[in-house]
Structures are given as structure tokens and as C-alpha cells.
Amino acid sequence: MIDVNPTILFLLSPFLAALLSPPLVRLMGASAAWLLALVPLSVFIHLAGYVPQVAEGEAFTMGLSWAPSLGVNLSYYLDGLSLVFALLISGIGTLIILYAGGYLKGHKEHGRFIGFMFLFMGSMIGVVTADNLVALFIYWELTSITSFLLIGFDHDRMASRRAAIQALVVTGGGGLALLAGVVVLNLATGMNELSLILNSGDTLRESPFYLLVFWLVVAGAFTKSAQFPFHFWLPNAMEAPTPVSAYLHSATMVKAGVYLLMRMNPVLGDTTVWETVLPVFGTATLLVGTLLAVRQTDLKLMLAYTTVASLGLLVMLTGFGSEKAVEAAVYYLFAHALFKGALFMVAGLVDHESGTRDIRRLGGLRKAMPITFAAAALASLSMAGLPPFVGFMAKEEIYAAIAAGDAWSMAITALTVIGNALMLVIAAAVAIRPFLGAPVETPKPAHEGSPLLWVGPVNLAAVGLASAILSATTNHLVISPMSSAVAGSEVHAHAAIAFHIGLPLLLSVLTIALGVALFWLLPQLRYAMARALRSIGWGPDHGFDQFMSGLVALSAAITRIIQNGRLEGYMTTVFLVFGVAIWFSLYNYGELPDLPQFVAPTFYEAGIFLLALLGLAAVIYAHDRLTAIVSLGIQGFSVAVIFILFGAPDLAFTQFMVETLSVVILALVMTRLTLDKTDHRPFGEKSFDITVASVAGSGFAVLMLAVLQVPFDPRLSEFFSAYSRVVAHGRNIVNVIIVDFRGLDTLGEIAVVMIAGLGIIALIRIKGRQPRSEAEG
Amino acid sequence: MNTVIFRTAAPYLTALMVVFSIFILLRGHNDPGGGFIGGLIAASAFAIYGIANGVAPVRRALYFHPITLAGFGLFLAGLAGIPSLFAGVPFLTGLWTFPHVFGVEVALSTPLVFDIGVYFVVVGAITAIALTLEERHEN
Known part of the structure; x- marks a missing residue:
């Protein structure tokens, strides 16, 4: 079942070495470098085996399919260009790992440093050997990210952090251009693999997209390879420990841009604009x-x-x-x-x-x-x-x-x-x-x-x-x-x-x-240059700072307008927009639902309904906020019970837990806000809020009715009940959908949960720090 | 809420809820439950413990920072997609194996790993939020 070309494993091996580095260095100290250097050495030797055939003009493609429906593959292409690059990267990489072993000997993060070096090595080998455009872009971005980690390795120094961010912004910006370039390249040629594009002759040169592709690729290459006027980040990156400079800034990362230009030369070159710019x-x-x-x-x-x-x-x-x-x-x-x-x-x-x-x-x-x-x-x-x-x-x-x-x-x-x-x-x-x-x-x-x-x-x-x-x-x-x-x-x-x-x-x-x-004349020359630079007084490096502070000021201004920090404002906007949007579209397109037939509820249905109403009434008439929150919980629990009655135990289950937790968290938040215990809204404000609430609430109710009056399309539920057991070995359709049929969605959702959690913690901490720092000051 | 009864009962209640949450997590594929609900239950358990006995004991008991647990969960969920790469099927395709342990058939699968990841993300993120809020309350 697993059919993987061993070369791919070699190309990916630096990533494994990155994982092994920290424990090995902890165990063996600096001499771990001798052992770890075997990884790039083996890559070098393995790739060197391709040299005789490639010298005869052969080229190799290999790969794993990744998302074939999107044309995304983890595919590799070895020809004269990529092979020489990969050999340089792995060969020099071997020596650099040894050098890094000696250079940072005794540093407390020595293992982490070598790990970062390996991550970078793996990404860089990927850039030069990737065949698929998307894979190329991903590796390209990985080199930007790993170089950020390496340049900012001495992260307690301001200069290091600035250099790291600068390199990331400049090369990351170029990376975005490259992404756009990749997309347009695909539009222009209909192909995703470099090995195919390179054999497409004049297609690209004659394409109306040629200029667009050209500028996007050039933007990516020039930022990465530090071409004027983007050259400033490279010297600043010398803040990094020397092994980084010796590796990234001589043979590898900065050459990625040159590699890209060389790679594209057969299809993008030989035009006036190429030979001028x-x-x-x-x-x-x-x-x-x-x-x-x-x-x-x-x-x-x-x-x-x-x-x-x-x-x-x-x-x-x-x-x-x-x-x-x-x-x-x-x-x-x-x-x-x-x-x-x-x-x-x-x-x-x-x-x-x-x-x-x-x-x-x-x-x-x-x-x-x-x-x-x-x-x-x-x-x-x-x-x-x-x-x-x-x-x-x-x-x-x-x-x-x-x-x-x-x-x-x-x-x-x-x-x-x-x-x-x-x-x-x-x-x-x-x-x-x-x-x-x-x-x-x-x-x-x-x-x-x-x-x-x-x-x-x-x-x-x-x-x-x-x-x-x-x-x-x-x-x-x-x-x-x-x-x-x-x-x-x-x-x-x-x-x-x-x-x-x-x-x-x-x-x-x-x-x-x-x-x-x-x-x-070197001393005189140096003096003259220094004087000339002083008289100019401005350079792209300074311009970068101005650009960054301008960017921060602009986003601050936009944030102040859109997010003014008044919760009422946000809530009113959200509910008003929802309510108006629903009512307007239903009314405008004549899709207002008919009133449903009245079915007499059973006594327990009526009881639960009554309970929900009681909860709502309690929210409205509650004198202090805590009571209102808890009363809101009553309403939520009633709804959960209704879910159980109508055969949705999973939904009910979740609703119970969400209700409980939101009451707890709301209560915690409320006690922390400096609010009046009771509600003092003047009559005008109160009636406006009531109107907004009614519009939004009734809007949702009408929408639900309208949805229910459309004939039910059972295809999805039939599909899931037919295949849930057979294909996914699970009887609980809801869970099977979450973890299997639509697992990718869930992966995205839990990533959002995680990021939201991080954001909330950060926000609470920021708010919490202010009084303390005042106390300290 | 700082009654003696609540403080005494909370640890037992928490333990019970955590065990229950794992039960809910594992049975989720065939019966109501799953990683999301299980995670919510465990998060409520820790919230209760925190309200009753303060945040510090919860943090000690959890050992890892809750957001680390969430990160681990996300990592695990992503990891569950990797085997499909080697099986030559689309990312996150469920892969199953049914080994016999002491004569009992045990169903192991990548969706199970994925669901455990979901569980950890939910527990971690919500506990992190709740504990941070409770901490400020104590100050």
C-alpha cells in the first residue's frame, strides 16, 4: 500500500533530525553534532547517486499525492538545477551542523538551535526540489518562518527581534506575491507541476497573464534574494549567530530567489522585460x-x-x-x-x-x-x-x-x-x-x-x-x-x-x-562612503521603520472606528443587521411563511414550554444582572429538553453543557465588569433595545418557520444513515460527521477554538495588568 | 459559594465528571457523546473545582497549562490525518484496525485519535478561559 520513493524520505529526513536534535544535544552535548551531521551527509550521498544520470541529461519526478482534486501534490523534480542546489544545501549543511555544534557549545538552547537549523535545511531542500507549485510555495514560506526563528534566536536582544521581524515581513511579503504568482501561473498554463510547465514552450510568454506572472515571480525572488531596494534585511539579519549567516546568507535561503528566477528562465525568460528588469x-x-x-x-x-x-x-x-x-x-x-x-x-x-x-x-x-x-x-x-x-x-x-x-x-x-x-x-x-x-x-x-x-x-x-x-x-x-x-x-x-x-x-x-x-585606499574609501551615507540620511532600512509605524497607526485608526470597545454598540449592530436582513429578504422576495397549523401539545411539552417562558419572563423582570443570567439558563435548559423530546440527544447534550458553561463564564465576567448592579436604562433607550430584540427574535422565528415549510430534502440524512455504519463504523451519525465525513471542517473549527482561547486569555491578561502596573509604578 | 459542603464535595464531583467525560468521549462514535461534549463536561468539572477551591489547586492538578492541552489536542487532531498520506487516500480519511487484545476485539481508528484531539482542544481552551477569569476574581 505504501509506495514511497526512498529519495523522498531522504528529502524529508532533516525534519526528523530537527525533532531529534534537542534530546540528543541534551544527552551528548556538543558532540551530538557529529552524529546529527550524518543526516545531511546521507542526503548528500544519496542525491550524489543521481549525478551521473542527471549529467546525461535525465530528469526525475517523484512524489506523493496530497490533494489530487486540487492539483496539489507533494511532488519532487530532480534535474541539473535542483540537484546541484540540493547537493550544495545538504553538503554545506553537513559542515554547518558540525560548525553549529562547536559554535554554540554550552549554550542553553543549543539543541533547539540545531533543531531550527534542520527545519530550515528541510524547507530549503524542499524549495529547490519541489515540483508542484503549491508545494514550492509552502516550502518557500517555511524557509521564511524558519529563518525568522533563526535570525531571532537571541530573542532577548531588541536588534535580533527587529531583524527577525524585518526579514519575515520582507520575505513574507514576497511570499504572498509568489502565492499570487503561483495562482496566475496555474490560470495561464492550466498546469501545477513545474516539470510540465517547463516543457510548455511559449505558452506562458504568449499568455495575456505573462506580465502579471513576471512581476509576481520577480517580487518573490527579489525580496528573498535581497535585491535593491529590498537588500536591507540581509545585513540586518547578521544579528543571528554566525552559523545562521554562513548557511542562510551564503549558500541557501538568499539563493532561493535566484533559484526561482533560474527555474523560470526557460519559460519566463527571453523577453524584453525579463532582459531589462x-x-x-x-x-x-x-x-x-x-x-x-x-x-x-x-x-x-x-x-x-x-x-x-x-x-x-x-x-x-x-x-x-x-x-x-x-x-x-x-x-x-x-x-x-x-x-x-x-x-x-x-x-x-x-x-x-x-x-x-x-x-x-x-x-x-x-x-x-x-x-x-x-x-x-x-x-x-x-x-x-x-x-x-x-x-x-x-x-x-x-x-x-x-x-x-x-x-x-x-x-x-x-x-x-x-x-x-x-x-x-x-x-x-x-x-x-x-x-x-x-x-x-x-x-x-x-x-x-x-x-x-x-x-x-x-x-x-x-x-x-x-x-x-x-x-x-x-x-x-x-x-x-x-x-x-x-x-x-x-x-x-x-x-x-x-x-x-x-x-x-x-x-x-x-x-x-x-x-x-x-x-x-580602503580607509579613505570607507570614510568617504560614511560621509556620503550621512548626507543622504535616509535609506530603505529607515523606510522600513516608517512603513511599519505607518501600518500600525493605520490599523489602530481603523480599529478605533470599527471596534470602539462598547459592547452595546456591537450587540445592537449584530442583532439589528440580522433582524433587518431576515425580515427584508423574506418580505421583499415574497417568502413569508404561512402560519403553521396548531397542534395541541402534550402536557409535558406544554410544561417545558411554560418553563422556558418563565425563564424569559424572569430575565426581563430580574432586578440584578446575576439573576438575569441564571434565568437565561432556565430558558436554555428548557430548549435542551425540547431537543431530547424531538430526538436529538446529541444536540441536547451539547446544549446542556454549553448552557451551564456560559452561565458560569458569564457570571464570572459580569462580576468582573464595573457595572451597576441593576439596570438603569432610560425609557427611550430601553424601548429602542426592546424593538431591536423583538425584530431580531421574531426574524429568527419566522426564518425557522419558512425553512420548515420548504419540503425536506432527505438526501443528506439518507446518505449519512446509509454509510455511517458501513464506511465509518459508527452508529452516531452526528459524531461520525464531526470526526470523519467532515473531519477537515472540524480541524478548522478546533483551530479556531484554540486561537479564540489564546486571544481571550491575552485580552484578560492585558486588562488585568493595568491596575497592577499602576500600583507598582 | 465557599461553603464547606461544596468545597468538600467538589473534588469528588470533579473526579466523577472527568471520568464520565472520558466515557462520553469514547462511546461517542455509536451513542450520543464524542470529543466535543466530553470536553465540555471535563471543562465544567475543572471550572467547578476552581470555583470551590481556588484556581491554584486546579492548575497544580492539571500540571500542564490548559492552553498547552489545547495545543496538544490540535496537534493530535492534525496528526490523525497523517496516516492517510501513507495509505494514499485523501487527508483525514478514517483508517481502522481491529486488533484482538486478550480475545476482545478493540476498534482503533484515526477518527478516534482525532476525536481525542477535539476533546483536548475543548477542555484546554475553555478551562484556560474559565481559570483565567476565576483568577481575576480571586484578585
């Missing part, structure tokens, strides 16, 4: 990112801004519109994931061991931390784009792809050279400043960290070198299949570290020369 925003982001990076002195922030810049470069290349550019983008993405992951971990390692991340207070650490230095040197050489590293090949490919004679290409090339030169400046600053030169006194005496901490950066840096030396293998197994998937047609990559005399090399030399020159 993406390069323009990408190049802008590249420049803004590098310029802002220069301004920073904090290692992590410098890296964060260069990440923004690199994402801009990737978006630009994806939108450039040639196969060569796609290949360059793939190369750069691969190189960036390796060197940026390593450098973030190095930054955290330096911080962890020396107590500071400020490059002005670091120096000469090479002797104290030789392994870290080696990793930093290898990774930043790759970032700087120097041979023989994969970063160099990426840069060569970029220049080869974009350098051309026309003005558009020349402008982009010029800006890219500047951006890359600044990138080199940062790479040099990150690798040279802390490690070379004279030793500087650091807050903590620095020494090499534990193997858990350096195994990650060393491995990533080494892969960056190895994949360049073995470029033929890299091209065959990684770059070509991924480029083919992005371009939508077969691409054969053949980059190598060997120098090709030509324009790209020339541009590389120019970049390096410019970079070296700027590096000597």
Missing part, C-alpha cells in the same frame, strides 16, 4: 552591495553586503539572456556558495576565538590560528577571483558572457568590473587584516578553535580549489547539467583554469589592478 536591478544591487560593504568594519557585515552584491550579479547574469551568461551565473553561484560559506564560518571563528569581529581591532592572527588562516586565504582568493580557484573561472566566464560591443553590454561590463574590484577589496580585507601584520591585542587571547569549528571552512575552501583543478569533472557533473536546466537547452561548459588571452583576461587584469589600488 533583471540586469538593471541586478547591477544596481551589485554596486549598492559592494559600496556599502566597503563602508563596514565588522567582518560579518562586510561579508553580508558582498553577499547582496553577489546576488545582484547572479540576477543580472540570469536576466542577461544568453546561454553563456547562464553558464557564468551557474559557475559563479557554485563558486560563491563555497567561498562565502567558508568566509562566514571564518568570520565566526575569529569572533569566537578572539572576541571581536572588527577588522580595526584584529591583526596578526596567522600564528595563533593557522588552520583558520589557511581556509580564509583559500576562500578569499576564490572570492577575489584569482587563479587557480573556481572563483577565477567564474569571473572569466562572466566577462566572456557579457563583454560585447554594444552600449548596453559595455555599461553592464563596466559596472561589473567596478563591482568585482570592490569584491576583491573586501576579500583582501577579510583575509589579510585579521591574519597578517603585527599581532593586535584582542578581547580574548586567540587560539585555534576546535575541529568542529574549522572542519567546515577548510573543506569548503578546499573544494573551491579542487573543483577548479578538476575543471573537466566539475563541468561535466555540475556546471553543464545545471546550465542546461536553466537555459532550457543543452549547454556544454568547458571553462578551465588555463589562461585564454583575450578580452575576459584583460578585464580580469583590470579588475585586479583596480581592486589592489582601491585596497590601499
Whole structure:
């Protein structure tokens, strides 16, 4: 019965690891990381088994059906693009889990942190492998939520909380755009699976919905991948512990936007708007990112801004519109994931061991931390784009792809050279400043960290070198299949570290020369940037705060109008609207019921009826409120008895309990409100209230009569009595409907009960706190 | 309401009502009852205990915060839908098994798990509200 492709279990395994992390860490301490890292490692190894076939151009789809009637499936698609992404996520994830094990050693929430990391890993693997659009969206949102948890991990710090909320609002807003995009995409193509949409040729480009889909997808991708002007959340997210930055902000989450653009390139790309919007925003982001990076002195922030810049470069290349550019983008993405992951971990390692991340207070650490230095040197050489590293090949490919004679290409090339030169400046600053030169006194005496901490950066840096030396293998197994998937047609990559005399090399030399020159001017450059930013005085980060406070003010204003806090107002509105709506529609459409035939009641029916009337009379004539509430209970109980007499024991049962509880709770509430004991309404108000009550009450009575005079349609009750026993093994139809036939409704209802409970508790607590805080103050 | 008789009787009454509520919960599939009604009964039981002896003893007796119970119930109800995923049927489709325990046939099913979830949500949410209100009353 259960037919599940084992790969799916591997793709879902990080979620299981997330559950296991807290107890394991409690049991074994930091060394649990060695054990837990086996999970992503096994995912990596399993997925690596697909590489040879995918390199031959095959693609795999698999999945579980979820809600087939809605076209929603938990389906997965493995082709060159998703496979390389998934391998990066699980491979770097393995190293990050180890790193997180060492980095937060001894933290009291260590297990929870690793659990969050696994949740994120599972979501991210889902984003890049999901085939179904809805599944893609769900995974996409999961990455937003889990990154919120990770960024806000140090939740007792204000800055962390702000950064977490900011990231959630920006990426969550983009997520909403993506949801709309998914819906429109389905409208435009009639398909829900990416694997089908990708083979739909020009359908989407010729669809009238094209522009709408384009902007919605771009909005989702740009917010997630921190494109200008949404770039501000990424540097702020550096409030998170460094393992988070190294994972989310180098190789994974921020690349989700780039992934989406690459994924959609075969069907959305190759249009004027695609090839204009993406390069323009990408190049802008590249420049803004590098310029802002220069301004920073904090290692992590410098890296964060260069990440923004690199994402801009990737978006630009994806939108450039040639196969060569796609290949360059793939190369750069691969190189960036390796060197940026390593450098973030190095930054955290330096911080962890020396107590500071400020490059002005670091120096000469090479002797104290030789392994870290080696990793930093290898990774930043790759970032700087120097041979023989994969970063160099990426840069060569970029220049080869974009350098051309026309003005558009020349402008982009010029800006890219500047951006890359600044990138080199940062790479040099990150690798040279802390490690070379004279030793500087650091807050903590620095020494090499534990193997858990350096195994990650060393491995990533080494892969960056190895994949360049073995470029033929890299091209065959990684770059070509991924480029083919992005371009939508077969691409054969053949980059190598060997120098090709030509324009790209020339541009590389120019970049390096410019970079070296700027590096000597770094302090002046930083000063100039700081002054320029001060004179502007406003940025998107500030704008975000203004937007948020505006939003709060607006909702407060609307709430003040709609919910003014006067219970009478609400009650009057509700009952008046009901009463008028019922009477008006029945009268207007001529559906007023006939008076029913009078059937003489039995003596017990009459007795109960009388009891209900007595209860009502007591409510009306009661002198104080408590009596009125209890009298209301009498009426309710009488109604429950009537239910029993007419064969609805379940309903009666519930009615009894609800009556009891509502009397108890109402009594509790009433004693807590500062009300007069008795009713002092003036005559005018009283008669208005009586009118409203009569209109609403008689309206419901008439409605009931009208309903009963329509011929009874027995299909539903026949269905349930026929199938309740056979299908659902239950004789009590009411219960069977609640828990089985309409279980999904019930699930929604109990969720509402739960949320209402939470809300009520919060409201009572807020009200209750005020007098106490006054007393304390 | 703080009479000695009420205070003395309340614990027994509460215990009885909770047992009864579980009985109502479990028989619900074939006879009047079910998770919703059972939950309401148990919630009234705790409300009575709270009115008679104060909120603190109820909270101690419950051990978990009532809203946690509600959350657990929601989790359980959601969990009841998961097996259908592996059986290849739509979400929350009822799945049954009839194992023999000591020669007695016991009907176990995902709707039962679901109904227990409903029970916990109702008990938890309503008890949470009632206790919070009673707490303010005591202040």
C-alpha cells in the first residue's frame, strides 16, 4: 500500500533530525553534532547517486499525492538545477551542523538551535526540489518562518527581534506575491507541476497573464534574494549567530530567489522585460552591495553586503539572456556558495576565538590560528577571483558572457568590473587584516578553535580549489547539467583554469589592478562612503521603520472606528443587521411563511414550554444582572429538553453543557465588569433595545418557520444513515460527521477554538495588568 | 459559594465528571457523546473545582497549562490525518484496525485519535478561559 520513493524520505529526513536534535544535544552535548551531521551527509550521498544520470541529461519526478482534486501534490523534480542546489544545501549543511555544534557549545538552547537549523535545511531542500507549485510555495514560506526563528534566536536582544521581524515581513511579503504568482501561473498554463510547465514552450510568454506572472515571480525572488531596494534585511539579519549567516546568507535561503528566477528562465525568460528588469536591478544591487560593504568594519557585515552584491550579479547574469551568461551565473553561484560559506564560518571563528569581529581591532592572527588562516586565504582568493580557484573561472566566464560591443553590454561590463574590484577589496580585507601584520591585542587571547569549528571552512575552501583543478569533472557533473536546466537547452561548459588571452583576461587584469589600488585606499574609501551615507540620511532600512509605524497607526485608526470597545454598540449592530436582513429578504422576495397549523401539545411539552417562558419572563423582570443570567439558563435548559423530546440527544447534550458553561463564564465576567448592579436604562433607550430584540427574535422565528415549510430534502440524512455504519463504523451519525465525513471542517473549527482561547486569555491578561502596573509604578 | 459542603464535595464531583467525560468521549462514535461534549463536561468539572477551591489547586492538578492541552489536542487532531498520506487516500480519511487484545476485539481508528484531539482542544481552551477569569476574581 505504501509506495514511497526512498529519495523522498531522504528529502524529508532533516525534519526528523530537527525533532531529534534537542534530546540528543541534551544527552551528548556538543558532540551530538557529529552524529546529527550524518543526516545531511546521507542526503548528500544519496542525491550524489543521481549525478551521473542527471549529467546525461535525465530528469526525475517523484512524489506523493496530497490533494489530487486540487492539483496539489507533494511532488519532487530532480534535474541539473535542483540537484546541484540540493547537493550544495545538504553538503554545506553537513559542515554547518558540525560548525553549529562547536559554535554554540554550552549554550542553553543549543539543541533547539540545531533543531531550527534542520527545519530550515528541510524547507530549503524542499524549495529547490519541489515540483508542484503549491508545494514550492509552502516550502518557500517555511524557509521564511524558519529563518525568522533563526535570525531571532537571541530573542532577548531588541536588534535580533527587529531583524527577525524585518526579514519575515520582507520575505513574507514576497511570499504572498509568489502565492499570487503561483495562482496566475496555474490560470495561464492550466498546469501545477513545474516539470510540465517547463516543457510548455511559449505558452506562458504568449499568455495575456505573462506580465502579471513576471512581476509576481520577480517580487518573490527579489525580496528573498535581497535585491535593491529590498537588500536591507540581509545585513540586518547578521544579528543571528554566525552559523545562521554562513548557511542562510551564503549558500541557501538568499539563493532561493535566484533559484526561482533560474527555474523560470526557460519559460519566463527571453523577453524584453525579463532582459531589462533583471540586469538593471541586478547591477544596481551589485554596486549598492559592494559600496556599502566597503563602508563596514565588522567582518560579518562586510561579508553580508558582498553577499547582496553577489546576488545582484547572479540576477543580472540570469536576466542577461544568453546561454553563456547562464553558464557564468551557474559557475559563479557554485563558486560563491563555497567561498562565502567558508568566509562566514571564518568570520565566526575569529569572533569566537578572539572576541571581536572588527577588522580595526584584529591583526596578526596567522600564528595563533593557522588552520583558520589557511581556509580564509583559500576562500578569499576564490572570492577575489584569482587563479587557480573556481572563483577565477567564474569571473572569466562572466566577462566572456557579457563583454560585447554594444552600449548596453559595455555599461553592464563596466559596472561589473567596478563591482568585482570592490569584491576583491573586501576579500583582501577579510583575509589579510585579521591574519597578517603585527599581532593586535584582542578581547580574548586567540587560539585555534576546535575541529568542529574549522572542519567546515577548510573543506569548503578546499573544494573551491579542487573543483577548479578538476575543471573537466566539475563541468561535466555540475556546471553543464545545471546550465542546461536553466537555459532550457543543452549547454556544454568547458571553462578551465588555463589562461585564454583575450578580452575576459584583460578585464580580469583590470579588475585586479583596480581592486589592489582601491585596497590601499580602503580607509579613505570607507570614510568617504560614511560621509556620503550621512548626507543622504535616509535609506530603505529607515523606510522600513516608517512603513511599519505607518501600518500600525493605520490599523489602530481603523480599529478605533470599527471596534470602539462598547459592547452595546456591537450587540445592537449584530442583532439589528440580522433582524433587518431576515425580515427584508423574506418580505421583499415574497417568502413569508404561512402560519403553521396548531397542534395541541402534550402536557409535558406544554410544561417545558411554560418553563422556558418563565425563564424569559424572569430575565426581563430580574432586578440584578446575576439573576438575569441564571434565568437565561432556565430558558436554555428548557430548549435542551425540547431537543431530547424531538430526538436529538446529541444536540441536547451539547446544549446542556454549553448552557451551564456560559452561565458560569458569564457570571464570572459580569462580576468582573464595573457595572451597576441593576439596570438603569432610560425609557427611550430601553424601548429602542426592546424593538431591536423583538425584530431580531421574531426574524429568527419566522426564518425557522419558512425553512420548515420548504419540503425536506432527505438526501443528506439518507446518505449519512446509509454509510455511517458501513464506511465509518459508527452508529452516531452526528459524531461520525464531526470526526470523519467532515473531519477537515472540524480541524478548522478546533483551530479556531484554540486561537479564540489564546486571544481571550491575552485580552484578560492585558486588562488585568493595568491596575497592577499602576500600583507598582 | 465557599461553603464547606461544596468545597468538600467538589473534588469528588470533579473526579466523577472527568471520568464520565472520558466515557462520553469514547462511546461517542455509536451513542450520543464524542470529543466535543466530553470536553465540555471535563471543562465544567475543572471550572467547578476552581470555583470551590481556588484556581491554584486546579492548575497544580492539571500540571500542564490548559492552553498547552489545547495545543496538544490540535496537534493530535492534525496528526490523525497523517496516516492517510501513507495509505494514499485523501487527508483525514478514517483508517481502522481491529486488533484482538486478550480475545476482545478493540476498534482503533484515526477518527478516534482525532476525536481525542477535539476533546483536548475543548477542555484546554475553555478551562484556560474559565481559570483565567476565576483568577481575576480571586484578585
